[in-house]
Amino acid sequence: MPLLSVIIPAYGVQAYIRAAVESVLEQDFSDVEVVAVDDCSPDLSGSILDDIAARDPRVRVLHLAENAGLGGARNAGVAAATGEYILFLDGDDTLAPGSLSAIADRLEVGDFPQLLVYNYARVWWDGRTAVSWADEILAALSPSVFVPREHLRLFNLLPIACNKVYRRDFLADLGVTFPRGYYEDIHFTYTVLLSAQTAVSLNRVVLLYRQRRAGSILGSGSPRHFDIFGRYDEVFAELDSRNVDLATRKHLYDVMVNHYVTILRHQDRVPKAMRPEFYEQARESVRRHAQDWSSVTKQNRASNIRARIFLDRSYRDFRVYDRIDRWRKPARRAVGSVYWPTRRALKRVRSIGRLYYKALRLLPIDQNLVLFSEYWGSGYGCNPRAIFEKLPEVAPNLRGAWLIDESKAVLLPPGTPYVTPGGWKRWMMFARAKYFVNNVNFAGSYVKRPGQVHIQTMHGTPLKLVGLDVMTSAVASTAVDPVRQPRRSGGKVIPIDEAQSAREFENLLRRSDRWDFAISSNAYSTETWSHAYPCRYAWLESGYPRNDALVNATAQDVAAARSLLGVPEGATAILYAPTFRESIGDTSMRIDVGALLDALPDGHVVIVRAHHTATAGPAMKALMASGRVIDGSRVPWIIPCYLAADILITDYSSTMFDYALLDRPIITYADDWPIYRETRGTYFDLLAEPPGIVARNQRQLTEALVSGLFDGDQARERRAAFRARFCQYDDGQASARVIREVMLGS
Structure with missing residues (x-):
């Protein structure tokens, strides 16, 4: 029995079905069967499937005697499947490479739960892609096994069957199947989410959801979009049979209301002449499933407004509201077009501080002043702290000061001089200190003078890629500055473009060029940091100063x-x-x-x-x-x-x-x-x-x-x-060794 059965219905998809099946067969995971269902397709889809099956025994083709629709074809595929888990893939979609091995690993780690939820990306004919905002929800779920019903935001995801993996015996015991008609996924999806007791999430794109120029079912104008009302009647009947709590009912009620609004807004779904009738049936549906929601503590204001419009207003009133609602984003952009230029203008005031700093650099360097900082001034710890605390014992002639946030200055020993990252006094420290000790880079505004010495202590032996080694990653900006998180849209990390990435890393290397010495705790780190930060500095293979406290x-x-x-x-x-x-x-x-x-x-x-x-x-x-x-x-x-x-x-x-x-x-x-x-x-x-x-x-x-x-x-x-x-170089003497070799020259 294979671990996974992938059900692929085929109807009118001769242009795409081969790519769909091959996206499964070419995975780096072989414990899988493909159950392809020819739903009495009028084109060459069936013969293409037969051709693939003749060359790969993992593929079985079912030829239905009459068209059963997408739901019926899936039901036939499930009945014929032998795998422990079921995965649905439409005939015009594909799986991302590496998906099945990731699914298998996650199932094993989750002790083989009833359900696995994964992410998808829309892929357009012109090459554009957009990752679903499901990232945000999947990231917020428990990293271990969870109960879907306890995470209502899961019900906000697009109600499709193809973004989940289902344990086959769970579906059999549940007895849930797909109905005929449009929106066949709605009742199936919500029944599964309400019923599953063990689920895990896989926060990666598995499904590549093709957005065709024409020909998709839901993107075509048809009176069959009226099927949605029956689908939600089935959902609320399911809620009644399970005696579901009021908060969950309200959440699904809001989902239903917003779904109706989405369909009415979509120009290519309900024909224009039929939209008033669709609106009236939506009103009846909203009324039919309405309850007294006043005891529900957390409510969605926008959904409540839309529900009131359906309940009390005409289709003409809805159209007026819809126009106003659509203008919200353009209005915010208009405000932003004024706000952001104003903010940038105010930031130019900083240039005055830099002129002040330039003048201070004419003063002599204080040969006994050492400026310490860790993690962008966010605390008092790590290797800089260990060196600072050893300073009075080994080099009592040197004076230490800290660059630290005002809120964290209380952590410093009483009487310790400090300046803040945004304060004017930092310019004097930047201009006059002899030694600079940090476990990350100082700000780009610091201009190193001839005679100043910069010690980069690092902040740990690297397992994850760092520096230039992570340059092409979507999370590259955190390698440059982990305090500044990567930009996101709907919870999804937005990769920076190549030109911006190059600038980011040019700036990183420019700051790293200020290093005179870098500290290592083992030969592995020396090698790794050297190609991650290929700059001109000398290695101090002294061990990490912070680890002196552990060794001693x-x-x-x-x-x-x-x-x-x-x-x-x-x-x-x-x-x-x-x-x-x-x-x-x-x-x-x-x-x-x-x-x-x-x-x-x-x-x-x-x-x-x-x-x-x-x-x-x-x-x-x-x-x-x-x-x-x-x-x-x-x-x-x-x-x-x-x-x-x-x-x-x-x-x-x-x-x-x-x-x-x-x-x-x-x-x-x-x-x-x-x-x-x-x-x-x-x-x-x-x-x-x-x-x-x-x-x-x-x-x-x-x-x-x-x-x-x-x-x-x-x-x-x-x-x-x-x-x-x-643990090669840590011998309990790292702090003293750094001070003697760099600051005392011995």
Whole structure:
């Protein structure tokens, strides 16, 4: 029995059907069958399918005796399928390369759920593409298994059958089929979403949804668009049979109302002469399914207005409203055409500050002044902090100051001089400091003078691609400046064009050309950073200064860290430190920490340390408020979290390289590894060379912790090999070594 059965109905698609079938057969995944259904097609579709089937045994062709319509053809395909899962593909659409292997991996990681939801892109005949805004919704879903009915925004997605994978026994038990007529997907889709108890999401484009110049069913004017009223009657009958709560009914009511508006607005659907009649039937449908919604707390204002128009107003009134509603976006653009030029004009005031800075650069350099900063002035930590705190001991003649946000200045030791990234005093520091220490680049406004020395400390051993190595990626802008997130439209990352990308990276290299020294903690990092940032600087293979605290830690240091964080006496502390996901927004918190704690014996506590660009969500904050989870992000840097933790759970974060110095267990939680590696890119296969046990889903993670496998023989062997490769230069003397070699010249 194959894992996947792809059902492909064919009617009048002789120009496209071969591409549709071959997009399945040419995937890098072979455990699949194609059930192609010739729906009594009047063209050559059937014979084309027979030709393909004669050459590939994975293809079976059903020739229906009479036309059954798209819904009937799909039903016939499902009845003939033998796969564990069903996937629908229309005869004029295709699957994106690599989709089936990604689906199979996600199903396995999700412990083979009843449903998988994926994304699609519209593809036009002239080569234009547009990725569905479903990205935004799929990114917000639980990264593990979820119940669709608990995520009502899923019901906002286009109600099509072709953006999901269905477990065949789930469909059989449910007994749901496609009706005849137009809009056959509506009842099927909402019944499935209401019924599924286990689902996972795959936030990548799988379906390439062809937008034909002519010939698509829904894009053609026809009285059969009136079928939609029966479809929504079926949906509300389903809601009645399931005694669905009022909030869910209201949500689907809004979906229905907005769907009717969309059809009326579409010039090519309902013929013009029939639109008043369509409107009247829509009014009857809206009235028929209306209820007293006053007790529903969250309501959509626009949907309520449209519903009131259907209930109380004529078709002529609707047309007036529709014209006004369509003018909203042009009106916003008109306001923007005034606002943005005004804002740009105000920004020119900055040029005065740069003239001031130019004058200050005529003053002599202060040979004893060192300017520190980390992560664009956002805190007090990482390698710059370690060097700063070592400075009085090794070079007491040098004075340290910080470039830091005003809101974070409280983190500095009392009396520490500081300037803010947007303040005028920073110009004096830029002009006169001798040494500049940062784990990222200083702003482009900083102009390095002859005699000034720039130390780039880096901020972790790189697993994901960085610098020039990620230049062609859609998330390239985060490699230039991770604080500035990539532009999105409807939740989808908008790739920057080649010309803009080149400018971005030219500026990156221009800032990196200011480096005199760069710090490395292992030979792998030296090699990797060298081609990621090919500039003229010298390497300090000193180890990371921040890791001195780990190498030199005593039992007293560990006890102090546990006390600082509030770890109970005798508790087993698990540090959860995930990285950021650029391509889909921040969905880094991928573990159900509450469920994990419930499954573990008493005496376990979880310390959560969010990525520096991320924050904990409401569910995590609730766990922190309950005392079951400790907020590790409240301490300025991660070192106390490392020292306090007995076990580290991370994904693709550089925390694994630092924590390995403690020689404590590390679990790699890699539920989205294929997608992460494809969208962000990595330098090596972490799952082939992990620092310990690998868990691909919550069940495997729980089993590893409960069984003790997380610190078994295999885990220790992997950790030893990992430490040998990546803990090469860290000996506890990195901070002093950097100060002596660069600032004291010894």
